[in-house]
Amino acid sequence: MLAFALRRLLVSIPVFILSTFLVFLLVTWGADPLAQLEAKNPPPSQAVINQLADQLYINHSIPARYWHWFSQLFFHGNWGPSVQSGTDIGQLLSTSLTLTARLVIVATILAVILAIIAGVVSATRQYSKTDYTITLIGFLFLSLPVFWFAILLKQAVVNMNNSLNWYWLSTYGANTPGLTGWSAFSDAIGHLVLPTIVLAMSSYASWSRFQRASMLDVLGSDYMRLARAKGLSRRQVMIRHGLRTALIPLTTQVALDTAAILGGAVLTESVFGWQGMGTMLVNGINAGDFNVILAWLTVSAIIVIVFNLIADLLYGVLDPRIRHA
């Protein structure tokens, strides 16, 4: 197993380096870090613009710039300067990642729990009204554009808050400034509810369909019939034998999709004003801040690679045929 894990890890390294180079090319071609400064009114002097260009190392060839960026990052732990003075990219990354992790973890847990319940209920009551209802809801969330659903939900909650004159659920940001203790905790939960629902719903929709199909496969298998024939209760058969087996594909699917949830977080964070990874990327693009964009893409690449690795390892753990292949 260790050799399998090491093999997978070694394969990931060149994939990562290649991905950073491709990302670097795209970003350097696509972003002009001097644009915002040049558009200022009154216009800054050429000396000021040149100073920033020097700081950003943008007057060198692309390979030289890539090596400069790569070596600064991996040998000195330096993400490079931001075009927005006062922004420490490492610190920005750390606060953004923490915030997004909070959102993604809670949303993933919520989506997994709902998906398992919906998938199992749907499968065990195949073609019943319950199955059709759950299927309809699943497809509804699958087809809803995230930003549209988010805006709709926000407006609905605002109307609710106004009618109840109770403003616990918030529509913007991750917290209300200046609160401490229990009020701060309660306030943070109130800010977390809506973006979590939005982020969880799209994952829930696909995972519940996945879980339903997987459960149906298991329900039709011989060992389930044998377990029932041996006299085990329906509940025991479902949970011990059916669900446990049916969870294997979902487990690896969740590991693979978690990285993709980051993509969904970009939209969700924008609508709900969370200063997480999504907002960091959007702001970086708007400012032509290529080191910020690179930092985001590098971290995303690491997350994708790590979760792919986890998925591979989980396959290996769950299915011995893979690790011995």
Place this chain on the structure above:
Amino acid sequence: MSGTTRRPLRRRWVAMCASVVTGLLLAGCGGSNSGSGSGGSDTSISGTAAADTFNSGTPKQGGSVTWTIEKTMDNWNILSADGNTFDYAQVVNPLTPSPYIFNPSYSVTLNTDLMVSADETSTSPQTVVYKIQPNAVWSDGTPINADDFIYNWQVQNGTDANIAAATTTGYQDITSVTGSDNGKTVTTVYKTPFGDWKSLFTNMYPAHIAKEHGNNEASFNWFQTNPLPVSGGPFVVSSVSGDKTSVILKRNTKYYGKQSPLDQLTFRAITDASQEPTALQNREVDGIYPQPQTTLVNQLKGMGSQITYKIDAGLGFEHIDFNLKNSALGNATWGKTLRTAMFTATDRNAILTKTIQQFQSSAVPLNSRMLVPGQNGYQDNVTQFGLGEGNTAKAEQLLTSAGFKNVGAGKGGLEAPDGTKIPTFQMKYTVGNQIRLDTCSLFASEMAQLGINVAVTPTDNLGATLTQTGGNGYDIVVFAWVNTPFPSSANQPLYTTGGGGNYGGYSNKNVDAWLAAAASSTDTATQISNLNKADQQISQDAYTLPLYQKPTLIAFYPNLVNVRDNATSMGPTYNAGQWGLKS
């Protein structure tokens, strides 16, 4: 016992769920609100005396207000090129002293909390003497004195190339700043006369704090990344959130002027303007100041009398510019006729109808590049030259009589008198800006009537497009200038040969001389006369066409008093120390 507590809770949840479902349905149907009348107005009062007293009242003591900014607080030094941003200035205004206040009426008045007087005592050499109030101190008790004036002059006069100041205008003309009377009298002497001297020393940073952080360059950079540890205004910084999305200011108990009625003023960053009305409606903020757009204004209208909103015509203005570096538009022989014909065929009223009149019915075309209505000396310098009338027949006649061929639509494309085929012009606008896209589309269709092809394309990099760097460029562009109440110094770089903001390469010796005379004169009448002469000449040369004053929008809960729009660069927080809750 538990049963008695559970029932109301259950009812509450049922009510909550019912509200969400109903709300989703209503939100989905596109309407949601109960407000009947509107608490707003789109009749501009900016630049009039009424603007200074709008929403004035006597506040009660105490309370807090949460105000919206549109950027996270990444830079605290608004004197720096990078930090020179409107939103940062909103936070820094109540922390930094300024000798003069730029009022909503566009008048510039002495800040008598800080200053005893500020007088021009000599014109040759120009000398200005400031007398600071004896009791004016920073929040740590250090007197505000000549050292602060000297520091703020040194970091903005352009002598240190390593200091990236936003502007050196005016400061570079000063030869010395000296203190006397225990530093409470400051004398500034100019090597070159600078008419807009009242614009200087706005938002001063503390010299004694600068000294603690190295030389001028080091301290200037330090101020960019660190919240001001002391304040010379009505509030002091209490805390800044880790993600820089919120800044809490508390009342400055050492403030030398009238104490702020508010205990706390919080700034929250909402970086997506379209989310601001929702946050306002959900009482997450008490006031917003976004760029007006139709959907946003409609959302506010939907809130009815729950909020107060006001749309004003701002100091900034939208305009269409030609790039005279284009071989056709800048042609020495027939370029001026071509440009004049194009602007003659441009219908500004049609542009307004299709754009900002959708939410500001009172908007009218702007007829000056130098001044806006309400500013002393504003006059029509545009229509007398026939620009912006949408008169296609007159434009065709201009072209035909100058020898242009194939004038008109469907004739194979316009040709210059020397046989040059007029090329397709690239017209640029900022990506995502629907109003500018509509302006460009209308302009392009009007030009098609003359046989001129205009290709409308967005730019996601207006700065590079204007400066024509990195493969970017434009033939025609629509964008806005943000003005201050000091038109002489603001306009000089925009139209002077080789000026910093003269992106289209306009050059006229008379205009250079008039603008220089306006900038160096301390006499208002001389300034206005020269500005208007330059403006008329630019109209005659058909270099740019002013469209309309960029509207501003402020919205807040009606329980706030003394909160009002200020279309100058100071913005609504120019009087944050007077803000309060209705008593």
